[in-house]
Amino acid sequence: MTGDSAPNTAENPWPVRTLSFKLADWIHRLGQVWVEGQLTQVNARPGTRTAFLTLRDPAADISISLTCDPDLLRRSEVPLTEGARVVVYGRPSFYAGRGTLSLRVTDIRPVGIGQLLARIERIKSLLAAEGLFDARRKRPLPFLPHTVGLISGRGSAAQRDVIAVATARWGHVRVRLSETPVQGPLAVPAIVEQLELLDADPHVEVIVIARGGGSVEDLLPFSDETLLRAVAACRTPVVSAIGHEPDNPLLDLVADVRAATPTDAAKRVVPEVEAELAGIEALRNRSAHALRNWVTREQRLIDGLRARPVLARPLRLVDEQRGAVDRLTGDLRRSVRHHLTVEQHRHAQLSARLATLGPAQTLARGYAVVQRLDDDAPHAVSSVDQLPSGARVRIRVADGAARAVVEQEGHP
Incomplete structure (x- = not known):
């Protein structure tokens, strides 16, 4: 078993060349890809067979090296200068000797204004x-x-x-x-x-x-x-x-x-501070003016209310009602006095009639009232039958009264 195919362990590490070859193999498997970015470096020296460029991501601090045929740059309808937005087509390559990654480009297309x-x-x-x-x-x-x-x-x-x-x-x-x-x-x-x-x-x-x-x-x-x-x-x-x-x-x-x-x-x-201060002063003046106008309006309203009779002479209504009360009181007193006078006259008439019809007038004409005294309650006698012999009586005449005893009972 060789070192390249043996399991990778601390006792059997890979040589640098093995790692580089494996990385190159995996990257080469990616194949041709389209990539968009912005050119930040264009190096195409006359007489060289390879142009070197740097393509940067416009939204991140990431870049990749490009290589291409210089004729590819010269054939472009739009000059490919630094800062140009482009879309490139190429194959990623890993150079094992230097451990660097680049993209071998076979097509470069500038991104036009319409596309942007x-x-x-x-x-x-x-x-x-x-x-x-x-x-x-x-x-x-x-x-x-x-x-x-x-x-x-x-x-x-x-x-x-x-x-x-x-x-x-x-x-x-x-x-x-x-x-x-x-x-x-x-x-x-x-x-x-x-x-x-x-x-x-x-x-x-x-x-x-x-x-x-x-x-x-x-x-x-x-x-x-x-x-x-x-x-x-x-x-x-x-x-x-x-x-x-x-x-x-x-x-x-x-x-x-x-x-x-x-x-x-x-x-x-x-x-602007001066303008703001001037605005504040203007608002302050407007507020003061508005406040003064409001106070003036309210003062006029108060003056108008105070000028009304009910507030100018607040006791006038009381005085008017007091006069009415005095008039009604006088009328009531006159009515009461008149009523008393009428009743006094009526009382006098009734008293006179009563006196005329009463027993005193009868006695004054020579009549007398006989009251029996030996009963439980003295009472006037209206019949001879009520005067038995020996009964004690009281005889009332016009100018006084006298007591007597009945000696003989009889009828007139």
Whole structure:
């Protein structure tokens, strides 16, 4: 049993050549593949039979070496320069001697503008279906941020515009600058890395991604799906300030605020202090004026209420009712006196009639009242039969009374 076919153990390790040959065998089995990427290096020296290129993934820090016939580059209708987006067709090869992987290319096709735009539309449809463009996801910008995160190209005009306008509008604003490539294959991973760092900083209240104008190819990183998802995942509000007004990368749709230009982004993020103070003063004056008008209206209302008779002379109603009570009291007293007078006259008449019909008047005319006294209860005698002999009686006349004893019983 040879070393190559024996089981791989610590006691029987593979030589380096065996590992290299096995890797080469597995990679060669992959066959021909189509691969898309961005050219970052093109080396085709005159007189050589092989051109060397580097193909980089636009959304990740990954690249692979390419080799091809120089005529393949020369026959291309579009110049294949660094930064070009291409689709290549080739077979992966592993060089055992150096332990390197490369792709032997037999076809290179530049990605045209139409294809790029079609891919951007597919990404747009996908993210829209996931709700990443929904207005309800948009976060409001802070009113007066103390620290603004800025992602831009090194020494770019967009960077200068944002900083100059922001500091001019409010001198105390701090700009945390993150300089990254803003085009080419290194742009997306660098921007994503700085975006995550700024989002993790608790002092950064808003993040601005700024870049000047450019061609569709130059602005491709700002329509990259990896960058768009990173922006959507941010907890800090993000402002997109890419290019000029006609430029519309997909970052504008995912970001919380879309600014037409980097200058417009600075104006949206940082309010002008003088204008805000003037606005506050105007609002204060309007509030004071409105308050004074309200007080004046209420004072007029109170004055109107106080001028009403019921409030101007609050006792007038009482006085009027008091007079009515006095009149009714006088009427009642006169009525009572009249009623008493009538009753007094009636009483006098009845008394006179009673006196006329009473026993006193009868006695005055010479009559007498005889009362028997020896019974249990004295009572007037109305018959001779009630006066037996020896009965004690009381005889009442007009001017007095006398007692007597009946001596003889008899009839008249």
